[in-house]
Amino acid sequence: MRSVRDKYIVLFAVCLASVVLPLDFSGAAAATPAIARALRGSPTAVTWIVNSFMLAFGSTVMAAGALADVYGRKRIFAIGIASFVATSVAVSFAPSVAWLDAFRVGQGLAAACTLSGGSAALAQEFDGPERARAFSLLGTTFGLGLAFGPSLGGVLLGVLGWRSVFLSGAIVGVVSLAFAIPTMRESRDPNARGVDGPGTATFTAALALFTFALIEAPARGWTSLPVLGLFGAAALALVAFVQIERHAAHPMLDLSLFRYPRFVGVQALPIATACCYVVLLILLPIRFIGIEGHDEVTAGTTMLALSAPMLVVPFAVATCTRWISPGTLSAAGLVLAAGGLVWLGRIAPGAPVATMAKPMLLIGFGTSAPWGLMDGLSVSVVPKERAGMATGIFGTTRIAGESIALAATRAALATMIGARIPHPEMAQSVAAGDLLHAGGDSAIMLFAYGDAFRMLCNGLAVLTLASALVVLVFLSGASLVDEKARRDEIDEHPNLG
CATH class of the missing domain: 4.10.860 (DNA Excision Repair, Uvrb; Chain A)
Structure with a gap:
């Protein structure tokens, strides 16, 4: 008989890993200007510091899930977190931006194995309402890692330098591995057919x-x-x-799951949070440090306004699901985040950090509402028998969506700056947060950046509102323990009942 203690040790180990993976993604954003100065990388090469990790992570997470089904969830999780530790150390000692980008690809592959193996292991440990709560906690810790990455990264940068940002991830990975290996059970899918x-x-x-x-x-x-x-x-x-x-x-991806309208609605949640929140975790530290000239510690502490709501709001919103549907709560939060984006875009570069903190706090508060609910919803709106595939699709949508959203917003920002600055190399440097070496009149550069950032925020607000509408239509009646999908499956396949 599996003890409750062992189950929750496994949950702790997986959640610890789910904190460090996104922390390494968003924390790298705060380190980007320092890396560019230290290793003298081109604007394009510096852009890949974040994108290479997310690209490798998002494109292989479902394949890693298939490997976990064949070779064992515990084994793939252990290989993933151990490889993540090794590549984090390699990144911290990279001699050039090109080598750093290559090691970041390895980190992304390791992260895919860690998340897929850990999620599949949790699905074997918990069932029913406990499973929904476990996955909601997993999503919340993932959000905390993303949210506090820039703040922690800023402090580490100011005290120990950019290499410490990646070394800290290696240390947390070792702790996760130490808890997981003695306690996590090995499990496989006897019907697994291997990687597609x-x-x-x-x-x-x-x-x-x-x-x-x-x-x-x-x-x-x-x-x-x-x-x-x-x-x-x-x-x-x-x-x-x-x-x-x-x-x-x-x-690898069972397209028949998209016949469940609520499953379609769930996929809108990570796309929305990528647009209204995740991209800001990358863009704002670069703005604070590279454009406005704040030191890393000031930038990191200012980012707390965006991240602090993640400590409280997800748990409060989960309590509210007793009376209000998760879809309605999520849509309301996204509307608040959209309003915060419009407000943020109106603040010109050089404004006091306290002025920036107010809309950032509103965005963080609004985004925290769906963040703590969407992982639980991803496994509750489909029949139990399809939960594993649903989790894999949701994870891919989240990570690949964040990767695309980040690349698209940075490209849009660079294009809009380029429309205001007739020198492409200068525009690229400003978009990458290297105002110091861009050349030209700094006042013109600041105005171009501020105007482009305002337009970008307005566009992201529109996308967030559109996502809120999709969520409201498809998920207004869903619950974290949703029996409708189970009844639908029984109606279609009576032998499952």
Whole structure:
């Protein structure tokens, strides 16, 4: 008989890992200006410090889940977190930005194994309402890692330097591994068919080509032949992926899950939070340090206004689900976040940090509402038998969506700055947060950045409101322990009842 203590030790170990993975992603944003100064990387190479990690992470998380089903959830989790520790140490001693970007790809692959193996292990430990609560806690800790990455990164930068940002992740990974190995049970899926090679290859190609096109577009031009070719190749790879998954006997992505309207609604939540929150975790530290000239500690402490609500609001909102549906609560939070984005965009560079903190606090408060609910919803709006696939799809939507949102917003910001500054190299440097070495009149550069940032925030607010509407329509009646999907499955397959 499995003891309650052992189950919660496993939960602690997986949640600890889920804190450090996104912390390493968002914490790297605060370190980007310092890395650029220390290693003298080009604006494009510096952009890949964050994007390479997210690209590798998002494109392989479902394949890692398939490996966990075949070779064991505990084994894949252990390999993932151990590899993450090793690559974190390698990143911290990288001699150049090119080597650092390469090691960040390794970190992303390790993160995919860690998250997939850990999530699958939790699904075996918990059932019913306990499973929904466990996954809600997993999502909240993931959010805390994202939210506090820039703040912790800023403090570490100011005290110990940029290499300490990645070394701290290695230390937390070792602690997670120490708790997981003695306690986590090994489990496999006896019916697993292995990795869907063609599906994985085409999905990775689509995501990589699309991201590369977004990064190259501001410098080469959105209508240039190379960029259009990259977008076209990405579209072809995506079409090939869908066709492969539709006809595969054991697909990596079961498209039939999208016949559940509530499952479709759940996928809108990570897309919305990527637009209204995650991109700010990357853009704001770069603005504070590279554009406005604040020191790293000041930038990190200012980011607490965005992250502090994650400590309280998700748990308070989870309590409110006794009386109000998660979909309604999530949509209301997204509306607040959209309002905060519009407010934030109106604040010009150089304003006091206290002025910036007010809209940041509103955005953090609004985003925290769906953040603590969406992981639990992802496994509750489909039949229990499909929970594993649903978790994999949701994780892919979250991580790949964040990767695309980040690349798209940085490309949009660089393009809008470039429309105001006629020198492409200067515009690229300003967009990357390197105002000091951009050259030209700093007042003009600041005005161009501020105007572009305002337009970007307005666009993100529109996307957030559109997502809120989708969530309200599809999830207004959903609950964290949703029996409707189970009844639907029984109606379709009576033998399951």
